[in-house]
Amino acid sequence: MKNSLKKAISVLLCLTMVLTVGIIGVSAEEADYSVKTDCNGECEFYPTIIVPGLGQSNTWLADDEGNLLTDDAGNYITSFPAYVQTGKLIKTLAIPALTSLFTQSDAGLSEAAKQAVWDIFGHQACDENGLPSDRIVTERYYQSTADTPDYGQEEVFGHVPFNLYETTQPLDHMYYFAYSSFGNHLELVDELYSFIQMVKAQTGHDKVNLVPLSQGGTLFSGLIEYYPEVVNDLHKIILVVPALDGSTIIGDIFNDRLSFTDPEYLYNGFLENLGLLDEFTARLIEIALRILPDEVIMSVVDAAVSTLVEDVMTTSTNMWVLCPSDDYPTAREKYLSTPERAELRRQTDIYYQAQLNSKANIQGLVENGVQVFCFVEYDTPLINVGTSWNTENGDFIIQTDSTSMGAYFANCGETLPEDYVQKNTHCDNPDHNHISPDRVVDASAGLLPDTTFYFDEQYHEQTAQNDIILKLALELIARDDVKDVYSSPDFPQFLAGRNIANIKTLIATAEAVDASKLSGADAAELAEALAGAKEVLTRTVSYAGELEEREARLNEILVKIGAVEATAEKDPAMLRKISLWLYDNYGTDGFSELPAGALSGLLKEIF
Numbered sequence: 001m002k003n004s005l006k007k008a009i010s011v012l013l014c015l016t017m018v019l020t021v022g023i024i025g026v027s028a029e030e031a032d033y034s035v036k037t038d039c040n041g042e043c044e045f046y047p048t049i050i051v052p053g054l055g056q057s058n059t060w061l062a063d064d065e066g067n068l069l070t071d072d073a074g075n076y077i078t079s080f081p082a083y084v085q086t087g088k089l090i091k092t093l094a095i096p097a098l099t100s101l102f103t104q105s106d107a108g109l110s111e112a113a114k115q116a117v118w119d120i121f122g123h124q125a126c127d128e129n130g131l132p133s134d135r136i137v138t139e140r141y142y143q144s145t146a147d148t149p150d151y152g153q154e155e156v157f158g159h160v161p162f163n164l165y166e167t168t169q170p171l172d173h174m175y176y177f178a179y180s181s182f183g184n185h186l187e188l189v190d191e192l193y194s195f196i197q198m199v200k201a202q203t204g205h206d207k208v209n210l211v212p213l214s215q216g217g218t219l220f221s222g223l224i225e226y227y228p229e230v231v232n233d234l235h236k237i238i239l240v241v242p243a244l245d246g247s248t249i250i251g252d253i254f255n256d257r258l259s260f261t262d263p264e265y266l267y268n269g270f271l272e273n274l275g276l277l278d279e280f281t282a283r284l285i286e287i288a289l290r291i292l293p294d295e296v297i298m299s300v301v302d303a304a305v306s307t308l309v310e311d312v313m314t315t316s317t318n319m320w321v322l323c324p325s326d327d328y329p330t331a332r333e334k335y336l337s338t339p340e341r342a343e344l345r346r347q348t349d350i351y352y353q354a355q356l357n358s359k360a361n362i363q364g365l366v367e368n369g370v371q372v373f374c375f376v377e378y379d380t381p382l383i384n385v386g387t388s389w390n391t392e393n394g395d396f397i398i399q400t401d402s403t404s405m406g407a408y409f410a411n412c413g414e415t416l417p418e419d420y421v422q423k424n425t426h427c428d429n430p431d432h433n434h435i436s437p438d439r440v441v442d443a444s445a446g447l448l449p450d451t452t453f454y455f456d457e458q459y460h461e462q463t464a465q466n467d468i469i470l471k472l473a474l475e476l477i478a479r480d481d482v483k484d485v486y487s488s489p490d491f492p493q494f495l496a497g498r499n500i501a502n503i504k505t506l507i508a509t510a511e512a513v514d515a516s517k518l519s520g521a522d523a524a525e526l527a528e529a530l531a532g533a534k535e536v537l538t539r540t541v542s543y544a545g546e547l548e549e550r551e552a553r554l555n556e557i558l559v560k561i562g563a564v565e566a567t568a569e570k571d572p573a574m575l576r577k578i579s580l581w582l583y584d585n586y587g588t589d590g591f592s593e594l595p596a597g598a599l600s601g602l603l604k605e606i607f
C-alpha cells in the first residue's frame, strides 16, 4: 500500500474514532499531557480530582464488537447495576412460575431464577484474572470539567452537584475520575495514579487535591499503598464517607450472613424494616409470598442470591475491596479457595494489606504535610439485608467505624453512658471536646479527630443532597482557610444531616403562589413558613431534623391552600393484621399448606 493511502486511511480511522467514540473520550494511552491552563501552575488553586462512589460513573453496555447498545429511544444502555430486558425475563420466568403455581412445588422456578439473575447481572462478572467484560465501556473524562463538553459536564454535576454552589475554584482545575464499580481494582488504581500525573501535566501544578467518595476511598487506600511516592503529588485529601474498611453489608453478603434468607424474618420484619417500602406495600408482598409454599419461595431466594454472589459479585476485585478486613479471611476461604480463583485471591490479598495498612498510610501522609479531611455520616442503621445491620452505627450503607477511621460510637438510637470519658486515642489536647452534642460520637478515638466532620442522621446515598457537605467540600477544595474543626464557626465538628431536594421544590411552589387570593391568616402563615424554609438554607449550622421541621410547616400551608396535593399514605392496618395473623397462626406456610377452615378463621378475626 502506498504511504499516502495509508495516511488517508489512518486519518479516516482517526476521524471515525473521534466521531463514534465521541462522548466516551479517549483511551488512557491517548490522554493529553500538554498544559491546558492559563495559570501554567502558578495560581493559588490546586487542581482537584473527584474519585466518585459506587455507580457514580457512566458505564455503558456494548455488544461483542464493542458497539454501544442503545434502547428504543436511541439512548445508551447503562450497565450499572443491572441490565433488565423485560421480554427476556418474562420468557425465562413465565412457564416455570405458572407451573410452580399450579403444582405448588418448585417446577423449575429456582432454576429459572438463577437464569434471570444471570441475564440481569451476568455482564458484570469478571474473568479468572479479575478482568471485567469488554462489553462494559466506561465514559471517561481525560480533560478538566471546563473542557468537558456540556453533556459530560451535566453527567459529572448530576453525580456530584458542585455547580449548584458558589466557589472560586476554576472549572479548569476540576477533574472527575470515572471508573466501573465492578472493574479490576489493581488496574483502576494504576489508572488513578496515571490520571493524577496527567492532571499535573495539564494544569502545570505539581500537586493535586483528591476527593474520594465512598467506594472511591478504596481506590485511595490502594493508591497510597502501591504508590507511596504519590505523597509528593498530594496537597489535600477530602475523604467523603470513604469505605476505608469496606462495608459490613458486603461482609455479611460474602459470609452467608443474610437476613432475608431466614424465612421467619422474610415473612415478618424484613420488608417493613428495609427502609425502601411503605408498610402497606411491605405487608402486601408478605401476604403475596404465601401464594407458594415457603420451601419454594426460599429455594428461589437462595438460587437468586447464590448466583448473584458466587457467579457475579465475588468475581469482581472491586467488590472484594468493599469487604471489611475482619470479614475478609473467612469470605476468602469460602469463595477464593479453588485453583480457578487463585489469581483473584492473589489480587484481593494485595488489597487486604492496603486495607490493614490504611490508617498507618494516612498517618504517613499527614506527617509528610498532606492535609487530610474526612466526612462521616452517622445515626442511620445499615440497610437490613445482612444480619449485622443493627449491631453498629452507620449511614445506611457503611458502618461508621469504616468511614471515621475508628471513632467510637454509641449504636443508633442510643447515647454514650453518663460517665463516659473521652478516649483521646488520637487527640492529646486537653481543651478539645470531641464528644458530639447528641452524645453519640467520640471523635477522639478516630485517626483524625481534628479534621473529621460528622453529619447527624445523614443517609449515605443522599450525600449529594446535603448542601452543607457540598459547601464544606468546596471550601476545602478552593481555599486553605479551614484547617480543622476549630477554624470556622460555620463548620464545627458536628453538623446536620439533611436532604434539600424536597424543600427547594416547596420553596419554588410557594414563591409562585398569588398571595393576594388567600385569606389574611393563610397569606401570613405562607409568608412566615416560606421565610423559615429559606432561612434554614442560609445556615450551615443546624441540627438534624431542623430542615425537615421547616419543610413540614411549609408543606402544611401549601396543602391547606391547595398549592400542593396532600400525600396520602395507604393505611397498612388491615394488611398488617392479615399478615401478622397468618404468621402468628401458621408461621411461614403458603396458602395451599393451610388447614381447611383457616380462611374462615382469618375472616372472623378481621371482621
Ligand SMILES: [Zn+2]
Pocket (backbone or CB within 6 Å): 037, 039, 040, 041, 042, 043, 044, 045, 173, 203, 205
Ligand atoms: Zn492554576
Ligand SMILES: [Zn+2]
Pocket (backbone or CB within 6 Å): 427, 428, 429, 432, 434, 449, 450
Ligand atoms: Zn482534638
